[in-house]
Amino acid sequence: MLQQDALRDRIVARFDEMSPQLQQAARYILENTQEVALVSMRELARNAGVQPATMTRLAKFLDLSGYEDIRAHFSEALRLRADGFAARAREREGEQGQAGSGLAHDMLQSLSAQIARLSEPEALARLEGAADLLGQARRVYVLGLRSCHSVAWHFHYVMTLLGDRTVHLDGPAGTGADGLLWAGPEDVLLVISISPYAVQSLELSALAREKGLSVVAITDSEVSPLIAISDQVILCSTESRTFFHTLTPALAVSEVLCGLMAARDREGSLKALQAADQHLATLDIYANTIPRRRI
Amino acid sequence: MLQQDALRDRIVARFDEMSPQLQQAARYILENTQEVALVSMRELARNAGVQPATMTRLAKFLDLSGYEDIRAHFSEALRLRADGFAARAREREGEQGQAGSGLAHDMLQSLSAQIARLSEPEALARLEGAADLLGQARRVYVLGLRSCHSVAWHFHYVMTLLGDRTVHLDGPAGTGADGLLWAGPEDVLLVISISPYAVQSLELSALAREKGLSVVAITDSEVSPLIAISDQVILCSTESRTFFHTLTPALAVSEVLCGLMAARDREGSLKALQAADQHLATLDIYANTIPRRRI
DNA sequence: CATCCTGTGAAACATTTGTTGCAATACGCG
DNA sequence: CGCGTATTGCAACAAATGTTTCACAGGATG
Structure with a gap:
């Protein structure tokens, strides 16, 4: 001990x-x-x-x-x-009088543990498997609705910096699903969904499956409805001491997937990132100081 | 297992x-x-x-x-x-030396440590301070662009379940900034931005400051341009072994903030969540099994 | 429509839990 | 030996646990 x-x-x-x-x-x-x-x-x-x-x-x-x-x-x-x-x-020792004063500490400790648990051998194997599948895809469709939007979007955003293989199944005016129109068996769907599961996510996943896509799921339980229709599943905890579920472990998973995929092709990734840098530089997207106001 | x-x-x-x-x-x-x-x-x-x-x-x-x-x-x-x-x-310990395949493991361990570090006393104090400020606000405007969109959106989403005090400064067709139109000194801006800092985030933060809003920043460095114009700053690491920065700690921070604010008003939060549950239930948003296809 | 059935929540149940008060015992010391 | 103290065992206690029962609601079936 x-x-x-x-x-x-x-x-x-x-x-x-x-x-x-x-x-x-x-x-x-x-x-x-x-x-x-x-x-x-x-x-x-x-x-x-x-x-x-x-x-x-x-x-x-x-x-x-x-x-x-x-x-x-x-x-x-x-x-x-x-x-x-x-x-x-x-x-x-020193429980402060304030209610919920230890809450932040507890939450962070718990998150840290949850992420650490993802680095156990079995979870790692699943991550590798998922990265394999995603890496081979012609196109990767990314689907995450409601609370999972943040994870889906972040994955898509990072992958955008590495190329144009990913398509984010979301959009204004409910047109998100249209992206699947041209999808086929060479493609992969990455779906993120946790309990309670958004009906639309499940429907779209089933549809993708029917169209022959492989499915990689980031979800929260061995009895998630996504398990049945997924080729690769990554489980991550969503338990939290608050009223809501946490998505931090899920985000960590998505970042790891990005990292693994980038590592498979270091050369290509570096080149893509340089291109992205240049693109963004010409657009003056970034700064390091508060810009003077353009009036 | x-x-x-x-x-x-x-x-x-x-x-x-x-x-x-x-x-x-x-x-x-x-x-x-x-x-x-x-x-x-x-x-x-x-x-x-x-x-x-x-x-x-x-x-x-x-x-x-x-x-x-x-x-x-x-x-x-x-x-x-x-x-x-x-x-x-x-x-x-033995596995450490391995190349490539250890990446996932390394990333997760590192993320776990980064989050654990956030539970140190000083960081906790900052979190409490930020939650205080946010909790008193009439309205909370949430701003996170590009990579930080995921964090901003997630914060906004969770807070939406607790009430209608938050406004997400983002939107289609570049209308995001318009939200600040009616903002005033009783309001608070929560801005998330990491290096490289999006110009627009900095501009909008400066504008908010001029309009008298308090500013809470989640950012990555003591020399971040946001420090100068923020009332409360929460620093979180973005270091990663990959080509990109990690946002997982930032997301953790945003979840903790949500948790703290909900804990201040357990009663109200519970009631709000019940209302949200009911709302979503009547809309048939969620399911636990793959729905049969509506043809 | 009546009827059955299953799933659920609430209450009642006996049991077990952790605790406490009290008597019996052991032990040190004059 | 006698006395006082500290330690121990026992029994009783309220609080909780896990279980069972019953009544009701909702859906299917005839």
Whole structure:
């Protein structure tokens, strides 16, 4: 256990002052950390050869309000560890009076973990597979509606800098779907959709499939309706402590896909980017200082 | 998840036969596996937005004797997973040297770290400050062009679900800027811009400032031109191992801002979201299965 | 239209949980 | 030995858990 663990340290530090029974309980906890999170206090006490009350007393002895605090602590530790998340101690010591003051911190930690989880071997394999498919396509149609628009658009935008192979299936006046008109079996549809799934995204994906396109899906669950009709699926978490779903992991996925595709053809990508740079330069799109006002 | 997981597979396999409520429960379990082991059934049900009884019913549906079987299974999985963690970490170190194929892994690790860095005290303080300012505004104008469009739009989209205070400064036919016409000192401009900075973003921000608006900026550097004209600045890294900049941290920031603002007024937010849900439901925007084709 | 059926929410249920008060015990010290 | 203190076990407690039951709503079927 690499991470700093305040509670664990406290137990060790005060171990000598404890009564024999408390020591027995404490010893068992130290040696079976994860059990604390996984079983009830009574069962833990049973396994430790100790009375249930002793666990409560141990908690009080450690200046905690009750056994629940012990469990909460080790639960959190286990959560983080199972996340495969590089140990980052959560110091909850100073809970500010403000409601939701720790929210930002929690959200960011959680996002960081969710993205880290994407770098597990299985997810990586899926990313590679998807990049393969997208890389071979004659044209890549990108579809993401409502909340997923941001991801779809960003993917399209980046790919635009690398060439003109991508088509964004969106547009004013509901003409988005028209883009599929000339699509065929050599093409690929990249669809991003999370629960609740926009009907139109599902319909268009099904249509694309019928037209013979391959389908790559970025979605949120193994039971997403997109799974059935997709050749490659990338799953990303959307859980958030807020009222809404997060799209940050999905965006990360789309950026990785762009990165992988660009890496397949370094030469071409560089040349394309130079062309894009030049194009944008002649249009005076960018600046580094606040421009004086043209009146 | 490398290991075979019979129960998980069974859930996925029989998902289609489930009733909507069962599906919702099953979906949550699939996406939050570890929570099953760590919290009580009732709490799990609460988080999944489902009645406690539904969890029991799900267990029965899966031919188990009760919910306890589900928990036992995922507990065991988590136990194994946590045990295997040390080994896996060592594996990960070994993989580092690989070229090309490690790109995805590197990118994700790096993104994870960048976001984690945002939860440092100073960044958190800035986030709180920005949320304060945005929360007090009569109206929030959101501006993000080119690559930053995705972030701006996502912020606007989420805030739309919470009310009608935000105005997205973008639109077809170059009319985006017109939105500022009626803006005044009680309003706030949220501008997202990273290097290279779009001229128009800078111009509009300067204009907003002249009209008396407060300015909150999400940008990438302490020497960003936006710093000079902003009341609150949130810095986020855009470094990436690819040819392009990453916007994932910026998106994370925007989601945190949304989260903070929603948390200030839980009541109002919940009510607004319910209204939005109802609105979208009556429009039949969403579905959970691929719709049969309307011919 | 009546009828069945399935899916759902709410309430009641027995059980288990974590906690606490109290008596029994062990132990140190004069 | 006697006494006081600290530790322990036990039993009772309220709160929660997981389960079951029942009634109702909505859709299909005859």
